[in-house]
Amino acid sequence: MGASGDLLAHGRAILAEQPFSVLLGAELTALTPQRAELQLPLRQPLRQQHGFAHGGVVSYLADNALTYAGGAAMAAPVVTSEYKINYVRPALGERLIARAECVSRGRQQAVVRCDVFAVQDGEEKLCAVAQGTIARMGEAG
Template structure:
């Protein structure tokens, strides 16, 4: 990928993430921002599980969507905003762990459409375990009132 379009890309991603009430509600934190890559971490919470005690697929999808989207935002021009227009998730293993790591990385940057790939890992005893993967398609939004970052 090219150089960052803005020296503020980390600040823009952090500011936008801070406005996502859903991330705060589920206890997710933005822990790493690089050009074209972000990481979000979240502790296990019984309140976010399905009937078998695994992290619910909807929660996995929500956080991976944010990871992919913020990776895309990091490579966008400063005056643009990001919106997801499509994603596909593969649930690879039950979501069991003490913590979860969600990593989004830009696979294909573009001026209007960006593709990002995400991976979710369960962290507990032993090595981190890959539990889900996502491919997301994100739109670069320009000139829409009320959409910022």
């Protein structure tokens, strides 16, 4: 297994330690030093009353993808410092995919953007766009 495979395996191990991610059924499907992709099967309990994904579910997926891409870019433990999300259409479908890419990184933080797609009948439709600042974790104090 190469370095990118090691990074993906490490990322999957971290995801498995996140109880909320496990509860939702999130899957880390790609991780490189600049990009991350998370997917989530869109089960009925994750939908709101109109049948599309609850905004909190879409937001969770964007937040986690942003953090993975930023953490991989900085090669360090990180947390989300802030992020903004724009919902551009209802997330209808069987699966959500979040693709994040680091656009700028320094020693202490990275700026990352993310597109979230809903997949229905094999077709991806953009449903949200997010951007965030990912911060290196400091020493516990």
